[in-house]
Amino acid sequence: MKNVEELREAHVGRLMLKYFIPAFIGVFVNALYNIVDRIFIGQGVSAEALSGVSVIFPVMLIMMGFGMLIGIGTGVYVSINLGKKDVERAGQTLGTGFTLMIISSLLIMIITYALKVPILKSFGSTDETFQFANDYLDIVLGGVLFMVVGFSLNNVIRSEGNARIAMVSMILSSVTNLILDPIFIFGFDMGVKGAAYATVISMFILMIWVLYHFLKSKRSVIKLQLKNIRINREISMEILAIGMAPFSMQIAGSFVQGLLNKKLIEFGGDLAVGAIGIINSVLTLVIMAIVALNMASQPIIGFNYGAKSVDRIKQTLKITLIAATIISVLAYGLLETFPGMIIKVFNSDSEMLYQIATRGLRIVILVMPIIGFQVVASNFFQAIGKAGLSLFATLFRQVIALIPLLIILPGFYGIDGIWISFPISDSLSAIVVAFILVREWKRLPIIVAKNDENQKN
Template sequence: MNQNNHLELKDTPIKKLFWKYFIPSFTSVVVNALYNIVDRVFIGHGVGAYALSGLSAVFPIMIIMMAFGMLVGMGAGVRISINLGKGDLPRASKVLGNALTLLIILAAFVTIIGFCIKQPVLELFGASDQTIDFANDYLNIILFGSVFNMVGFGMNNLIRSEGNAKIAMYSILISAGTNIILDPIFIFGFGMGVEGAAYATIISMAVLCVWVLLHFTKSPKAIIHLKKGDLSLQWDIVWYIFTIGFAPFSMQVAASMVQGILNTQLIQYGGDLAVGAMGIINSVINLIIMTIIAINMASQPIIGYNVGAKRYDKVKEVLFLGIRFATIISIICWILVQVSPQTIVKAFNNDSPELMKIATQGLRILLMMLPIVGFQVVVSNYFQSIGKALTATIMSLMRQVILLIPLLMVIPRHYGLFGVWISGPISDTLSFLFVLILFTREMKKLNKCIDSNNTQCG
């Protein structure tokens, strides 16, 4: 065990610890977000607007792939942090080994099922006769690399959960840097188009996969190490991981469902270019949300450790620090989007005036209520980090499924493309009120724990 990491989580003041974890987490997620953004930028300029629309149809499928990785990566990460707080290293090691086995099994499952159903799924998610070939060319290659994707990103989350935030940052920097270098070489230099972007992506994922496995097998900085005996699945450990991981998993699957419905509604009310515009908007949203998720990534090991150690005053401190910072980020990003959306869209494609018009309008309207989104993301992560998976799942589904999907099915019938865009901020507002109610109730319980010197909790 690396005792320094354990003592750091135990003894370092919360603010100092939060910022120490946030900076590498922020760097990681911003660079990670560049995976999809760089692909879209190079394809938008090198292949064209309809190729962007084709990639938008692939995006929901990639979200589902990420969901399976998060099911294990986030679930195991929370469990490892809590066990480290309890000082139960053998249990944490068991979680690590089972997590790797689960990621490999799920990656094989996703690859096989993906090839079996990809054609109808692409059509369901908005691929048309003009864009289906682009979507197929990209997805065929991405599916072959799903094991690198899921193992790399899933296990990298576990590096962060054991307190090695800087190493997790280096992992993403190396992988994304590989992608950024290879994209223009394959797309422009070799003239491979969307296939070149896909090859660049899976090669960078393979680099990440190798890096994280070397950390858990060879690095002296790892708190826990992969052991052969821990790779055999134990169903209590699997359940232990899935009960927490189900919340981010359901959120990602819900996001995929919503993206599919969005694409079909966009085709009906705005055509193929509206789907391409959504691809640009998704890249922007992903960058903003991932920035807020960096706060969660910094908070999660601190919250998990202190829950395990029953230091609930520390739990509350890091929670409110995260909420304040997420709200500030949300407001700053909202101002940038509302003031200069054209500049953002031009970064992806400046050859199509119609695409520019649709994407600019959509970006402004869809992110209208962004200032209240940061609060929801951080609070949902808090419930997940303390082991209340059901509450975290309901919060996630409220915004992306329970409210948004019915709105998308009804409002566009009366308001067309504007109705598609406005459904998002309406859902954001209603779900904010729901999360606020649950948050208020939870704070009353947390304050009782603190007032009783933690004797009434656990």
């Protein structure tokens, strides 16, 4: 129980650093899944193939959304129960979460196969890009179970204090993908199908690795036991309530991406969809660094929320906010200085794609320095059981503010109106989230005391 004791007593700054480094390495390598696919496809197949795979991005967001719904919800609830020294309840949470992972995976696969053509059309696939998108999706859908179970259980590994093992998990699967991509795409001349097969195989390896941890490894704090692999209604509701915010973020992101693809085709053509695919890949690396901070802070906040330690929760939040802001500022400086060089990593043949993506990236990142604290705030609300606030903070930027802007501004400014929508939405969201964060910071002692009272009752 060394991991549990350090969550309770270790210096918060050192603990954050200990958890952040493996989390960052893990998520950074994990982000390479889609990015590496896009680089190899953009350089080795064509700009149109890159646009076709970019159409799949909203579908991938939905798949990852279910992984986050169950994985983050399970992880947070495991942390809270370990903070209360209730290992049995933590084990029941793991078993219920695993059952939900299997059920949701099968539902995603069946529904998406049944509605595949209208889904691709609604997300911006055209006659020129449909076959690329369809080939990739057909194969990836076969690996939905591997993705959901692998990513979800890896989050629980991190939540029980085994951040280094969670890092190794992501490195293992991502390096597999990195090795297989050029072999299948170039060596076997399989094009986008090769990229999809590489992704599915790497997901399968991830799933096997994390299952071994909870079934056989002596390092696991809790075990995946047969008696707990069932649906516990009360625990299921807790998991879904906690995970609803990141899930809603992913689903909202998926539909926004679909709308975005359609607007880009209308005002910029297929290559504009390829451009947003590149921009999303670049921004993913930045957001993933901040997500790594959240991953590092989540078990500390969740554990100490359960243990009623307000001071340690506040210390953790302060450190996370400062670090997220630093990352956002540094990323803005790098992207603003070298946008063209970054774009050419993905495709160096199409001058039109280069021009569209470079201008789009410069505009989209205009207020990047204020994005970091918003991502941290949403995670903080989630970790202290404020699922509704976390959901609102997340959806405000991606739905309430962004969608109307995407609908209205392109009519006045063309494709630039699409790009401008992002910094305006980020600015409006920053104001709202900052107000809520300050309020909840002041009320934290009351929130923790109320949670303890509810648990006793």
